[in-house]
Amino acid sequence: MSPYRSNFFPKVTKQKIVLLVKRFIILSVAFFFLFLSLNVLFPLPDKIAYSTIIRDANGEIINAYLTPDDKWRMKTELNEISPLLRKTIVAKEDKYFYSHPGINLFAIGRAAFNNLLHMKRTSGASTITMQVARALEPRKRNLLTKLIETFRAFQLEWKYSKDEILQMYLNLVPYGSNIEGVKAASLLYFNKEPDHLSLAEITALSIIPNRPSSLVVGKSNNAITKERNRWLQKFADGGVFTKKEIEDAEAEPLTSVRRTVSHFIPHLAYKLRKQSESINIKTNVVLNTQLKIEKLTEDYVRGLKLKGIRNAAVVVIDNKTHKVISYVGSAGFTDTTDGGQVNGAAAVREPGSTLKPLLYGLCIDEGLLTPKMMLNDVPVNYAGYAPENYDKEFHGAVTTEYALEHSLNIPAVRGLKLLGKEKLIQKLVAADFKQIQKDQNKLGLSVILGGCGASLEELTGLFSAFANNGVYFSPQYLQDAKSKSVQLLSPEAAYLITDILSKVNRPDFPLNWTATEHMPKIAWKTGTSYGRRDAWSIGYNKAFTVGVWCGNFSGAGVPELSGANIATPLLFKIFNSIDYDSDEEWFAPPKGCELRQVCSETGLPPGPNCTNLISDYFIPLVSSTKVCGHLQEVKVSPDSSLSYCQACAPQTGYIKKLYKVFDPELQDYFRATGMPYQIIPPHNPQCERIFKGEGPNITFPVNGAEYFIDKKHPEPLQLIAAVPADVSKVYWYINERFYKAANKGEKQFFVPEEGAVKISCSDDKGRSKTIRINVRRIAL
Structure with a gap:
């Protein structure tokens, strides 16, 4: 060489x-x-904000929200990227996408040569990865920006898989106006999910990002079609798709226009969006049922506005699945006359009498009551709290079922006193009553009359427990939610309450419900809050539990507002709409629920003197076995002027008679109303026996209370004591000094001294009771 x-x-x-x-x-x-x-x-700025979308029970999108930057950017999941979508986008945008490391050196060289040859920019070299980098961090286009995009592309390839990068591209690509991402575009332009797009639709969408201002769907459909077909021919020339696929795509017309996003269930959607971190919220709402109930509610409230009642809310629960299938927060979301955007289903309001079924069910489970057992509906005072009935009347002795059917207040308060308010409150807390949980330490006996806070959501969930053998299942708003369960009542108690609430011969049957309208087979309870601000009606059968509230979000009371006449007609209409003539069998008595004979006077198992017997349900080993003693055999003198006890009865010279025995408070009620009743004669005054048992019950003043007396003009306090039937005289003592003797039922008054005052009352049987009060004298 x-x-x-x-x-x-x-x-x-x-x-x-x-x-x-x-x-x-x-x-x-x-x-x-x-x-x-x-x-x-310089970490990758890959935090992408997506629109929250709300789906119904069938998976259809029924509501959505803009991103913080006011974009419709709905996340396309990997499983929503169909093979056709992937193939088309890669073929058009970056056919070497799956083989390059984020940049395509060959494409860069080719673009540089063409740009130098023509002395202007004729083609780009951006890969899909680089386009993602540009979308994540928009900058002014220059050489530095290109270098930054290259670095970001390497970062993307380092952190994500190719499919994930393609997913990001499909979520960020602009489609004109405020639409970004293929999912938002496919829904707003074609009303379908991206995995259902055809080749023609995908190709049409793929060309819009190149000229988003001039290629506008609905306005430039001819230009979009022409450009689409040009790209389809390129696909054909490159052998990407078959000739038949290209011909079918070219023949497909483009008639799309921009659609609006659905905004169904606005109240529930907003509530779930605030509570959930997910951007894809799947509800259990059945849209057809929802739309029916919305229309019924809107139409019904329109007729109430003349009465000054402007709104209503409805919640429907499927009792088998515990899913909330319908949720209406107001009669009209866009109605501004009474705050239509307020969520009446979630608002905390006074529940009226709607908690009474749970109370009576708990009393049944504690063995305190059965349906035919008697409760006294007479004036009562519990440490200064003196409840009244809705009609300001008293009814004497009434059965438990009568008290619940007629929604009497005094028997309910009496039942709560027997049960103990703590037990009721514990059950309500277990059933997710949030406001009651917060206030549980300051709630009193008035809680059973609505002296607490509850929402329609909570009350509807509570009543669904009666349809599920006494088991409370937390209502499921989301498809993937798990429902907690709590045994609130026994199946037996739940059935007995259902049996009472399903009777139609009730005073709260709506007066305006004509005989021509269909009466659904349901159990239901109404409630009206203090001041007639809220009307409730909640009903259930085996299939559904429906809760209805009517009133004004402003809190204004209306004289005509009541659960029976305002809320219940809407409840009936809803049941007729969603479960008309249901073939479901009605609730059957559980095995642990049996019948027995009881005395009609007391509802207790009959004693030796009871003759009028009726049937009543009871729970063996739970219900009281106390024997009725309303008839008492008494030894009296021949003229019936004296009665004798066993110790003082003479050997001869007396007769035996049957007397009805009444509670002291019932006797007071009879005397106050002038109703005649049998009185046991006064006891033998020569008898020296001291009797055991309950002595006088001092009902006023109230033990432990503090009373304010005017210094200049002191008003006397009344002395009231309830005593047994065998008492004829009482003796009052003030600060251990004898004050006055009085006959039973006689009114007495005294002016107390300032400071601590001890008050005692003795009856003629030697029994006594003592209370203490505190008195302050002030200038009034």
């Missing part, structure tokens, strides 16, 4: 090759560590 050729082609030794390889490796490692350092110093 000539020296010339030797100098031109210097000899490459093995050592030089090794040196070059080492240098390459060192340089590569240096670049790698530089990349890692820059990756830490």
Whole structure:
């Protein structure tokens, strides 16, 4: 070889090759560590805000919300990227996407050559990865921006898989106006999910990002179709799709226009969006049922507005699945006359009498009551709390079922006193009553009359427990939610309450429900809050539990507002709409629920003198077995002027008579109302025996209370005591000094001294009771 050729082609030794390889490796490692350092110093801005979408029970999108930057950007999941969508986008945007490391050197070289040749920008070299980088961090386009995009592309390839990068591209690509991402575009332009798009639709969408201001769906459909077909021919020339697929796509017309996003269930959607971190919220709402109930509610409230009642809310629960299938927060979300955007289903309001069924069920489970057992509906005072009935009347002794059917207040308070308010409150807390949980330490006996806070959501969930053998299942608003369960009542108690609430001969049957309208087979309870601000009606059968609230969000009371006449007609209409003539069998008595004969006067198992017997349900080993003693055999003088006890009865010269025995408070009620009743004659005054048992019950003043008396004009306090039937006279003592003797039922008054006052009352049987009060004299 000539020296010339030797100098031109210097000899490459093995050592030089090794040196070059080492240098390459060192340089590569240096670049790698530089990349890692820059990756830490300048992290990838890959936090993408997506629109929250709300789906119904069938998976259809029924509501959605803009992103914080006011974009319709709905996340396309990996499983929603169909093979056709992937194939089309990759073929159009970056056919070497799955083989390059984020940048395409060949494309860069080709673009540079063409741009230099024509002395202007004729083509780009951006890969799908680089387009994602540009969308994540928009900048002014120049050489520095291109270098930054290249670095970001490497970051993307380092952190994500190719499919994930493609997913990000499909979620960020602009489609004109405030629409970003293929999912938002496919829904707003074609009303379908991205995995249902055809080849023609995908291709049409793929060209819009190149000219989003001039290619507008609905306005530029002819231009979009022309450009679409041009790309379809490119696909055909490149063998991407078959001739038949291309022909079908070209023949497909483009008639789309921009649609609006659905905004169904606005109240529930907003509530769930605030509570959930998910951007894809799947509810259990059945849209057809929802739309029916919304229309019924809107139409019904329209007729109430003349009465000054402007709103209503409805919740419907499927009793078998515990899913909330319908949720109406107001009669009209866009109605501004009474705050239509307020969520009446979630609002905390006074529940009226709606908690009474749970109370009576708990009393049944505690063995305190059965349906035919008697409760006294007479004036009562519990430490200064004197409840009244809705009609301001008293009814004497009434059965438990009568008290519940007529929603009497005094028997309910009496039942709560027997049960203990803590037990009721514990059950309500277990049933997710949030406001009651917050206020549980300051709630009193008035809780059973609505003196607490509850929402329609909570009350409807509570009543669904009666339809599920007494088991409360937390209502399921979301498809993937798990429902907790709590045994509130026994199946027996739940059935007995259902049996009472399903009777139609009730005073709370709506007066305006004409005989021509269909009466659904349901159990229901009404409630009206203090001041007639809230009307409730909650009903259930085996299939559904429906809760209805009517009133004004302003809190204004209306004289005509009541659960019976305002809320219940809407409840009936809803049941007739969703479960008309249901073939479901009605609730059957559980095995642990049996019938027994009881005395009609007391509802207790009959004693030896009981003759009028009726049937009543009871729970063996739970219900009271106390025998009725309402008729008492008494030894009296022949003229019935004196009665004798066993100790003072003479050997001869007396007769035996049966007398009805009444509670002292019932006797007071009879006397106050002028009702005649049988009185046991006064006991033999010569008897020296001291009797055991309950003595007088001082009902006023109230034990432990503090009373304020005017210094200048002190008014006397009344002395009231309830005494047993065999008492005829009582004796009052003030601060251990005898004050006055009085006949039973006679009113007495005294002017107390300032400070602590001890008051005692003794009866003519030697029994006594003592209370203490505190008196302060002030200038009034």
